[in-house]
Amino acid sequence: MGNPENIEDAYVAVIRPKNTASLNSREYRAKSYEILLHEVPIEGQKKKRKKVLLETKLQGNSEITQGILDYVVETTKPISPANQGIRGKRVVLMKKFPLDGEKMGREASLFIVPSVVKGG
Known part of the structure; x- marks a missing residue:
């Protein structure tokens, strides 16, 4: 029943505190958090990789x-x-x-997913 018009591109930024101490602070400091990036190969270059946000398609x-x-x-x-x-x-x-490029004319959504401390 998947209608292609209902499928939406989505980017997901998983953010997590670098350590438990930053969880106890009442003020936000960007340096205390990290965004999880996914490594993917660069087209045409065997050994080079780039880091990108997680990307998926959502069924409307x-x-x-x-x-x-x-x-x-x-x-x-x-x-x-x-x-x-x-x-x-x-x-x-x-x-x-x-979106631009080959997906021009379509929209994508950016979602933030907070998670727990690394290794936790």
């Missing part, structure tokens, strides 16, 4: 929050301790923006 009529949380867990299994994946706390829609 599905449960978006749970879908994104499940996607984050599955995608981060290879880089997390004991292959358990990174568990997000919630999903926050930050903004929708127009």
